[in-house]
Amino acid sequence: MSRLWVLCALVSGCIYAEPINQRPSLDIIQDASNGIAYRGSLVKLTAKASDPENQAVFFQWRAYACTDATPTATGKRPGCDEEPFYTGLLTEESFNIPMARVDASQRLLQVIVLLEGQDDYGATAKPIQELLVDVANHDPLLTMRKDSRLGYVEGHPVNVYADVSDPDDGPRTPTLVWDVFSPQNQPDFDIEDIAVLQDPTHPELYKVGKKLTPYGIGDWEVQLVATDPLGATFTDSVTITVVPDSPPCIAQVAPIVASAGNALPITEPTLFQVNVVKDDLDPFPSTSDPVLGTATFHWSIMPPGTSAWQALGANGNAVPLDPSNYAPGDILELRVEIGDRVPSHSPGCTESAATCSVSSDSACIQRLTWRVEVR
Numbered sequence: 001m002s003r004l005w006v007l008c009a010l011v012s013g014c015i016y017a018e019p020i021n022q023r024p025s026l027d028i029i030q031d032a033s034n035g036i037a038y039r040g041s042l043v044k045l046t047a048k049a050s051d052p053e054n055q056a057v058f059f060q061w062r063a064y065a066c067t068d069a070t071p072t073a074t075g076k077r078p079g080c081d082e083e084p085f086y087t088g089l090l091t092e093e094s095f096n097i098p099m100a101r102v103d104a105s106q107r108l109l110q111v112i113v114l115l116e117g118q119d120d121y122g123a124t125a126k127p128i129q130e131l132l133v134d135v136a137n138h139d140p141l142l143t144m145r146k147d148s149r150l151g152y153v154e155g156h157p158v159n160v161y162a163d164v165s166d167p168d169d170g171p172r173t174p175t176l177v178w179d180v181f182s183p184q185n186q187p188d189f190d191i192e193d194i195a196v197l198q199d200p201t202h203p204e205l206y207k208v209g210k211k212l213t214p215y216g217i218g219d220w221e222v223q224l225v226a227t228d229p230l231g232a233t234f235t236d237s238v239t240i241t242v243v244p245d246s247p248p249c250i251a252q253v254a255p256i257v258a259s260a261g262n263a264l265p266i267t268e269p270t271l272f273q274v275n276v277v278k279d280d281l282d283p284f285p286s287t288s289d290p291v292l293g294t295a296t297f298h299w300s301i302m303p304p305g306t307s308a309w310q311a312l313g314a315n316g317n318a319v320p321l322d323p324s325n326y327a328p329g330d331i332l333e334l335r336v337e338i339g340d341r342v343p344s345h346s347p348g349c350t351e352s353a354a355t356c357s358v359s360s361d362s363a364c365i366q367r368l369t370w371r372v373e374v375r
Contacts, residue, residue, distance in 0.1 A: 171206035187216020273318035
């Protein structure tokens with residue numbers, strides 16, 4: 001349709017005049033879901049245009065990285081990079097805020113977005129629409145966890161791990177400070193670095209770790225503080241409840257023990273043995289784990305016709321007994337007592353007790369006595 005207007009007068013006839021093309025107006029709508037803007041974060045923008053003649057409006061976006069986007073009297077912005085880091089022509093545009101200005105010696109604190117528009121007939125929107133985006137510094141982040149293969153036992157090492165990240169400074173940038181808070185009686189402890197394998201599928205994470213060896217029971221707290229180059233901090237911690245080393249328990253023996261008041265008959269050489277000892281740190285059979293020890297064994301015998309126990313000097317888990325060394329009908333008693341690295345776990349019961357337990361769990365015994373009859 002022609003845009004010429006026809007103006008007619010009664011006397012002089014008609015005059016053809018070009019109508020005035022009015023400017024469109026613009027507005028910038030920022031996606032509210034963006035929240036706080038950080039270096040590296042995504043910004044989503046939408047151009048909203050209104051044209052008096054309902055013409056199509058074409059857009060041009062420019063985004064500049066700045067320290068201070070305040071313009072001078074001439075309209076220049078000396079606190080911004082000269083060239084835009086992003087340009088676009090669509091109604092909806094999105095971009096990631098850069099990690100730094102081109103002039104890297106100046107901190108990136110703001111982004112200025114300029115939106116220009118022009119309709120089909122060249123009318124441009126005035127003034128140029130501006131959107132100022134303040135760029136915050138993202139705090140570093142920590143995720144901590146603890147791990148112990150054998151439980152949280154006094155004197156046993158506990159590994160503490162942390163995943164470090166910083167979305168706008170990089171995961172290896174923050175300074176890390178570890179601290180240990182011990183129970184009120186302040187027992188000793190050792191803490192040292194441990195090597196942690198990095199996950200190539202998650203380069204945004206830096207994995208670190210410490211090995212804590214607590215020499216006391218109670219609640220221990222391992223705290224880690226991460227500080228980025230701009231002073232933003234993040235603190236995380238794990239609590240480790242350390243329990244006493246439990247007494248060792250005789251779990252499996254051979255041959256079986258006769259019921260109370262009865263004797264186990266033997267007619268041929270027999271190997272009396274403790275096959276399994278359960279213990280937090282000193283089990284049997286022993287393992288190749290350098291942290292673990294092994295249970296100790298002490299054997300004694302009460303020969304026939306006596307009332308005194310005689311040490312056999314054997315310290316392994318088994319003792320042979322040959323009935324040919326005795327007369328048929330002889331009654332003797334063979335005893336084993338077990339221990340671990342804690343001296344108080346050694347049996348302290350009276351000699352007359354066939355079994356003995358130093359814990360509240362009567363099923364966990366450290367002494368076992370076989371009553372044997374030679375046949």
